[in-house]
Amino acid sequence: QVQLQESGPGLLKPSQTLSLTCTVSGESINSGHYSWSWIRQSAGKGLEWIGRIYTHGNTNYNPSLKSRVTMSVDTSKNQFSLKLTSVIAADTAVYFCARGSPPWFWGQGALVTVSS
């Protein structure tokens, strides 16, 4: 059974860069033609899809975040990653990684707080 686990700093200051990694276990990230998504959930905006990446590198980003988002895949480590630059308080959320379209395997989520 595949499992996903988010990791990264939980507290950031405004203007810093959020960096999260999702480690996939239980199978190779290359197995199957899946997309790998990042989704966040905040009290103010509910669930928000950030974007997705395929293992061959193709990406789709939410236009509302596109100027600040970069996703990447490291197949050798069975991981994919999210970078969000110039964070503000409104980026405070639980960040989930997930597999599929629509996403059906999810990580447990990682709380990221942006505060000075």
Added chain:
Amino acid sequence: AIQLTQSPSSLSASVGDRVTISCRASQDIRNDLGWYQQKPGKAPKLLIFDASSLQSGVPSRFSGSGSGTDFTLTISTVQSEDFATYYCLQDNNYPWTFGQGTKVEIK
């Protein structure tokens, strides 16, 4: 972006009741709609994909219907473990978007 509007925002039900949740899209999304259940502190769990296909392992009391712009999630006989928040998601058009959620509470 496509907007998904769920109704109601919350509802109260007793065990054994039939529960229906609506999700309306701002434009035609064919059948590219999923339904999720989320409990506090947990990730959303996919119940229904392609508007009406039951995800593996999900009890058959859950069903989905609709296409185009109007969709429905039905719980035929609600159980105690079904009290949670439910979300719809469209993956027809970028960016994927979620409904605002429907909280199902115990009456």
